[in-house]
Amino acid sequence: MKLVQIYECLCDETRLRLLNLLLQGPLCVCHFQTILGEPQVKISKHLGYLKTRGLVMARREGNWIVYALPEKRPHELSANLACLQDCAGDQAVFxxxxxxxxxxxxSCSPLNAAGTPVAHGRRCC
Amino acid sequence: MKLVQIYECLCDETRLRLLNLLLQGPLCVCHFQTILGEPQVKISKHLGYLKTRGLVMARREGNWIVYALPEKRPHELSANLACLQDCAGDQAVFxxxxxxxxxxxxSCSPLNAAGTPVAHGRRCC
DNA sequence: GATCTATATTCTTAAATAGGAATGTAGTTT
DNA sequence: AAACTACATTCCTATTTAAGAATATAGATC
Incomplete structure (x- = not known):
């Protein structure tokens, strides 16, 4: 993975916010919308941008699309994500x-932890 | 210093190369030209970009302008520069x-070390 | 199968960015 | 002061990028 491509992904505030959240674990799109307070198109497009470039992965879970950081990450990526996590703690937005x-x-996310089955079809956000 | 602004500086390969070199110490513009093999305008403009945003400092030294990383760096910056240095070692260009x-x-650079006075006016590159 | 929910894609527009050619400028040497 | 060196700036063009409105799609519910 080329270093510049990683930085191209990091050079937009919305994408930084998305990645910062994903460092806590997988999330579905509606959660990003709720947390960031940004319109659906915006969120969706930036997630698409990150996905195309391999910074995030997506899987369908019923009605929802769950995004997550890739499990296997090249060194450049994990190093930069660690750096982001370190630095984001200093800035209010994050x-x-x-x-x-x-x-x-x-409730609609795999983050609802400890094996609780995801309640498909329930209203989410 | 806002995190995004740092990444905006890092999201261009030419600028990454400049910063990677500056991590070794101060350099003047003609050295960048020689090492990168890129036209003067290109180098100069990217250095200007970095200077405006506080990622590098410039001082005149006779005919030459010597660029250097700022001595006092906010945490976000030093963290990311360290990360860059770490990762750049893996990629051929750098x-x-x-x-x-x-x-x-x-010879025209302050890098010529150990107090040797800089020979102003000598041809450099 | 009609409807609804969650998400993606298309279209369009405005703004930022990168690159090069040409020119300007500050300091130096002769 | 004329010529030269190192570098910056201006002007122009092509490309990329971001954002929103509107529309499309996939799966779930009724």
Whole structure:
């Protein structure tokens, strides 16, 4: 993976916010919408941008598309994600996003943890 | 310093190459030209871009303008520069640039080390 | 199968960016 | 002061990028 391509993905604030959230675990699109407070197109397109370039992976889960960081990451990527996580803690936007993430009902997400089966078809966001 | 602004600086290969070289110490513009093999306008404009955004500093030294990383760097910046240095070692372009740097005659540069006075006015590159 | 929910894609427009050619400028040498 | 060196800036063009409105699609529910 070329270094520049990683930075091209990181050079937009919306994408930084998405990645910062994904560092906590997989999330579906509607959660990003709720947390960022940005319109659906915007979120969807930036996720698409990241997906095309291999920074995130997507899988369908019922009605929802769950995004996650790739499990196997080349060194350049993990190094930069670690750096992002380190630095994001200092800046208000990212801290606020993480705070909102914690308050979220993640019922439609695989993040609802410990094996609880995902409730397909339930209304989500 | 906003994180996005740092990444905006990093999302161009020419600028990455410049910064990667500057991690070794101060350099003047003509050295960048020689090492990168890119036209003067290109080098100069990217250095200007980095300077405007505070990623590099410039000082005049006789006929030459010497560029250097800022001495005092906010955490986001030093973290990302360290990450860049770490990752750049894996990619051919950056290794080649460093190799060329080592072969250079740095007579016009402050890099010519150990207090040797800089020979103003001598032809440089 | 009609409807609904979640998400993606297309179309269009505005703005940012990169690159080069040509020219300007500051300092140096003769 | 004329000529030269190192570098910056201006002007122009092509490409990329971001954003939103509108529309399309895939799967779930009724």
């Amino acid at each position: 801290r606020r996003d993480l705070a909102r993430l914690r308050q979220l009902d993640l | 290794r080649r640039d460093l190799a060329r740097l080592r072969q250079l005659d740095l």
